[in-house]
Amino acid sequence: MSPLAVITRIGASAPEPSPSPSNVELTIYTVTPGISGFIVFFILAVVGILLLWSMVRHLRVVDRNAEPGDTIAERRQRRNEARRRMAARKQEEKEARKG
Numbered sequence: 750m751s752p753l754a755v756i757t758r759i760g761a762s763a764p765e766p767s768p769s770p771s772n773v774e775l776t777i778y779t780v781t782p783g784i785s786g787f788i789v790f791f792i793l794a795v796v797g798i799l800l801l802w803s804m805v806r807h808l809r810v811v812d813r814n815a816e817p818g819d820t821i822a823e824r825r826q827r828r829n830e831a832r833r834r835m836a837a838r839k840q841e842e843k844e845a846r847k848g
Contacts, residue, residue, distance in 0.1 A: 773779065
């Protein structure tokens with residue numbers, strides 16, 4: 750007897766499991782996610798709405814701060830100038846406290 754025939758005979762002779770007896774018939778109308786499913790879905794929807802709201806706010810700030818024709822080099826230069834002014838102001842405050 751070939752191995753395939755043995756496997757087929759063993760598979761055919763094995764008893765098939767039967768479902769446990771129940772009085773309730775399960776349909777798409779009787780099996781629902783329930784209140785816990787609703788709560789999880791509601792929380793996901795609220796988080797999604799808040800995330801989109803935050804993204805829109807941040808994009809508006811970016812658009813407002815961007816100037817037409819502004820290049821990366823110009824922005825870097827303005828940022829460095831602002832840092833120099835801030836450092837000079839801090840130095841002046843230190844000297845004013847000492848003297």
